[in-house]
Amino acid sequence: xxxxxAIYPAVGCLLLLGAWEVAGRRGVLGNTFPALSQVLxxxxxxxxxxxxxxxxxxTLASAGTGFAAGVCFGCLVAMFSHLVPLLRGGLxxxxxxxxxxxxxxxxxxxxxxxxxxxxxxxxxxxxxxxxLYTATGVGLRGTSQRLEMVFTTLxxxxxxxxxxxxxxxxxxxxxxxxxxAASSAMIGAVVGEWFGAPSGLGVVVxxxxxxxxxxxxxxxxxxxxxxxxxxxxxLSLAERAARRKLGECAA
Amino acid sequence: MAALALxxxxxxxxxxxxxxxxxxxxxxxxxxxxxxxGEFVALIGxxxxxxxxxxxxxxxxxxxxxxxxxxxxxxxxxxQAQQALGIAFQEHALLPWRSVAxxxxxxxxxxxxxxxxxxxxxxxxxxxxxxxxxxxxxxxSGGMRQRVAIARALALQPKLLLLDEPFGxxxxxxxxxxxxxxERIWLxxxxxxxxxxxxxxxxxxxxDRILVLxxxxxRVRMDVRVPFARPRAAALMRSAEFHLLVDELTANLESG
Numbered sequence: 082x083x084x085x086x087a088i089y090p091a092v093g094c095l096l097l098l099g100a101w102e103v104a105g106r107r108g109v110l111g112n113t114f115p116a117l118s119q120v121l122x123x124x125x126x127x128x129x130x131x132x133x134x135x136x137x138x139x140t141l142a143s144a145g146t147g148f149a150a151g152v153c154f155g156c157l158v159a160m161f162s163h164l165v166p167l168l169r170g171g172l173x174x175x176x177x178x179x180x181x182x183x184x185x186x187x188x189x190x191x192x193x194x195x196x197x198x199x200x201x202x203x204x205x206x207x208x209x210x211x212x213l214y215t216a217t218g219v220g221l222r223g224t225s226q227r228l229e230m231v232f233t234t235l236x237x238x239x240x241x242x243x244x245x246x247x248x249x250x251x252x253x254x255x256x257x258x259x260x261x262a263a264s265s266a267m268i269g270a271v272v273g274e275w276f277g278a279p280s281g282l283g284v285v286v287x288x289x290x291x292x293x294x295x296x297x298x299x300x301x302x303x304x305x306x307x308x309x310x311x312x313x314x315x316l317s318l319a320e321r322a323a324r325r326k327l328g329e330c331a332a
Numbered sequence: 333m334a335a336l337a338l339x340x341x342x343x344x345x346x347x348x349x350x351x352x353x354x355x356x357x358x359x360x361x362x363x364x365x366x367x368x369x370g371e372f373v374a375l376i377g378x379x380x381x382x383x384x385x386x387x388x389x390x391x392x393x394x395x396x397x398x399x400x401x402x403x404x405x406x407x408x409x410x411x412q413a414q415q416a417l418g419i420a421f422q423e424h425a426l427l428p429w430r431s432v433a434x435x436x437x438x439x440x441x442x443x444x445x446x447x448x449x450x451x452x453x454x455x456x457x458x459x460x461x462x463x464x465x466x467x468x469x470x471x472x473s474g475g476m477r478q479r480v481a482i483a484r485a486l487a488l489q490p491k492l493l494l495l496d497e498p499f500g501x502x503x504x505x506x507x508x509x510x511x512x513x514x515e516r517i518w519l520x521x522x523x524x525x526x527x528x529x530x531x532x533x534x535x536x537x538x539x540d541r542i543l544v545l546x547x548x549x550x551r552v553r554m555d556v557r558v559p560f561a562r563p564r565a566a567a568l569m570r571s572a573e574f575h576l577l578v579d580e581l582t583a584n585l586e587s588g
Contacts, residue, residue, distance in 0.1 A: 233391075235438070236413045327429050
């Protein structure tokens with residue numbers, strides 16, 4: 082049964098990739114739609130592979146830095162607002178405000194404040210911060226009412242409650258937020274690179290588009306998609322493991 | 333000398349009327365009751381009569397709308413701060429990532445007191461869970477989890493033990509066995525105890541005194557002493573006196 086469950090998606094993927102190949106060769110979608118084999122050939126080509134490798138490293142560094150900063154900051158601010166309920170209303174509104182700003186509109190502002198090199202990481206961190214602030218808050222507030230009452234009757238301080246119970250109970254929710262934030266970080270980094278970063282996959286996308294290097298453009302986009310998907314997949318696994326380990330206490 | 337006193341206590345809640353307006357309704361009281369030091373009192377009544385509200389008021393988890401709740405002359409919040417309250421609920425409410433021993437250590441950690449291996453060992457023995465020290469709650473049966481929750485409630489030798497339907501989720505056979513287990517555990521330290529339960533038999537089996545609440549708003553309809561000597565044996569449940577008392581209480585419950 083497990084085998085069959087794996088076969089259907091695999092067959093579906095192969096059919097789709099086959100259709101891509103045929104459509105590309107026939108040129109039915111125009112000359113900006115290359116065949117899959119032409120795109121894959123880019124990875125076999127030494128100089129272009131090296132370019133993609135260097136650019137990938139730069140983008141991963143920006144996205145990773147922005148992701149880490151956004152996660153840390155989002156979790157910490159959420160815990161702070163949980164410990165000091167007086168601030169929660171204001172912090173919630175601030176987070177919504179941050180999220181309402183279009184990343185694109187922030188770009189030029191960051192260029193003149195953070196500089197071209199750091200803009201990708203800064204843009205990556207903004208949506209990550211919002212997602213983690215929200216997910217952590219939901220996790221901290223969605224804990225078992227009975228366990229909360231046990232901690233109250235034990236005379237636990239807010240800090241003890243957070244450290245011994247709520248922070249751990251919120252972990253699956255935090256990981257779920259990270260799972261979604263991973264793709265946001267990648268989008269933020271790539272868009273940030275469009276504002277004139279020295280290197281990165283976003284730069285390659287822009288240059289290959291302007292120079293009409295269609296297979297390279299597609300090959301770059303494919304790399305971005307694969308990185309985003311694997312980030313999502315890895316964090317999904319982590320989330321599932323945490324839910325199993327930490328049990329039913331978020332109920 | 334009453335260890336615990338409710339004086340003219342009522343608790344009202346807001347609800348939406350049929351016409352969609354918000355209105356206040358009284359769920360409990362006025363209620364006056366006193367419980368002596370070391371007394372085991374069972375509170376029975378129909379669903380929604382406010383039994384659990386009484387327990388929450390005593391635990392300091394809720395405030396009365398009018399009247400006063402005092403434990404040894406102090407408000408319940410003070411008892412929280414002194415770590416003198418033990419509480420156990422119908423659902424076990426254990427930390428799922430901690431072992432049995434880890435869960436029993438929690439009250440000591442929160443209170444900043446040393447949890448010696450000896451004391452934790454005593455509690456594990458009290459709960460009858462030797463050999464399960466390192467098991468997680470998910471690996472235990474429902475009855476075992478409840479024993480851990482009760483042992484945790486007793487860990488700091490509380491002045492007041494509050495039990496809210498602790499065996500409500502168990503099957504009848506396990507529940508009966510747990511009743512005798514609870515009496516054994518309780519006899520070791522005899523804290524003042526309030527047990528909220530649906531089961532008349534459970535109340536008669538365990539309590540020194542039984543209070544029957546009326547339907548909403550809950551008031552004391554009946555206040556009975558249970559005359560049976562402790563420890564109570566399974567044979568008691570087959571005696572005529574036992575059934576007479578159960579029948580009398582049940583009749584009072586039903587007449588609401």
